[in-house]
Amino acid sequence: MSRRRQIYEGKAKILYEGPEPGTLIQYFKDDATAFNAQKKGTISGKGVLNNRISEHIFTLLANIGVPTHFIKRLNMREQLIRQVEIIPLEVIVRNVAAGGLATRLGLEEGLQLPRTLIEYTLKDDALGDPMVSEEHIACFGWASQEEMHDIADMAIRVNDFMCGMFAAIGIRLVDFKLEFGRIWDGDFARVILADEISPDNCRLWDMTTNEKLDKDRFRRDLGGEVEAYQEVARRLGLMPEGVDNDVLDLDSHRKKRGK
Numbered sequence: 001m002s003r004r005r006q007i008y009e010g011k012a013k014i015l016y017e018g019p020e021p022g023t024l025i026q027y028f029k030d031d032a033t034a035f036n037a038q039k040k041g042t043i044s045g046k047g048v049l050n051n052r053i054s055e056h057i058f059t060l061l062a063n064i065g066v067p068t069h070f071i072k073r074l075n076m077r078e079q080l081i082r083q084v085e086i087i088p089l090e091v092i093v094r095n096v097a098a099g100g101l102a103t104r105l106g107l108e109e110g111l112q113l114p115r116t117l118i119e120y121t122l123k124d125d126a127l128g129d130p131m132v133s134e135e136h137i138a139c140f141g142w143a144s145q146e147e148m149h150d151i152a153d154m155a156i157r158v159n160d161f162m163c164g165m166f167a168a169i170g171i172r173l174v175d176f177k178l179e180f181g182r183i184w185d186g187d188f189a190r191v192i193l194a195d196e197i198s199p200d201n202c203r204l205w206d207m208t209t210n211e212k213l214d215k216d217r218f219r220r221d222l223g224g225e226v227e228a229y230q231e232v233a234r235r236l237g238l239m240p241e242g243v244d245n246d247v248l249d250l251d252s253h254r255k256k257r258g259k
Contacts, residue, residue: 012050012200018080023071026079028054028196034219036128041218048076049229050198052238055079057162057197064161066154067192069181084181084194087143090129091151092119093159094175098203099216101175110210118155123179150191151180158193166204169235171213174203199229 004017007024011033016025028047033040051073058070071080094117097107101117120137121129137143143151155178166173179195195201199214206213212220213228233239 012047013196018083022083024081024083025074026081026196028077028079032200032215032218032225034215036125039219043218043225043229045226046200046229049226049233049239050196050200051077051079053198053229053233053236054196056236056238057165058193060165061158061161061193064157066157066161067190069192069194081194082183082192084183084192085189086123086179086181086194087147087151087191088123089132089137089142089151089180090121090123091155091178091180092121092175093117093155093178094119095159095163096172096174096203096205098174116156116159118152147182147189147191154178154180154191154193158197162197162202167207170207171232171235172205172207172210174205176202199232204232 004019004025006014006016008015012029012031014027014029016027018024028051030042030044030046031040032043032046055070055073058068062068062070069082069084071082073079094101095113097105097111097113098109101107101119102109102111120132120134122132122136122142123129132142134148137148138145158178159173159176162176163173176197178193178197178201180191181194182189183192202214203216204213205211211228212222213232215225217223217225217228230239
């Protein structure tokens, strides 16, 4: 499919005009950023891995009734998605104390939280994505009360599903970020899951060793970012053993093996 007019470029993805009205093509880059883009770098092959991992998870979520913007994967780095009106909030779901939560509240990193915690930040890089409350959201009209109920319900459902999915492959789902968008049908708007779910926006720890298998390896200069992302893909069954980072066209690999 030929690429069309660029609509938007973010830190990790580019959006292009889609082949049909109401669709976009989402391209996954290898660029890596942290601390509101104060730290920048490249993780070779990250875009290919995130494309496959996000496709896999979004497909499974759709199978349990979570509405998403994902339509289909087009190639190694691109997906066809529904065009949505992005709600300007980042929804952070936390199961374990880590990152900003541990720093803000002086908690020991790795502490299991007594209950799942949902936090909201305003999507605004210039302001550093400040944390906001549901009162802020209602006051400034970023989302309606009904939309917030839908967002919270979907966030908990996604968390419950992914905790089980990752635990089955020996990974602890520490926390993750979600984004949501509106699809309009006349005057009626429906909220659906958007963006991506990948090691870029999830904290994923090996359940035995607590080894970090996510973008914290880049944030904290731990090294081994590509290997960590590959390990997540392998455990999810998306990257067969023996496929190295230079041969990430997994469809071609399957065809060669007669699958």
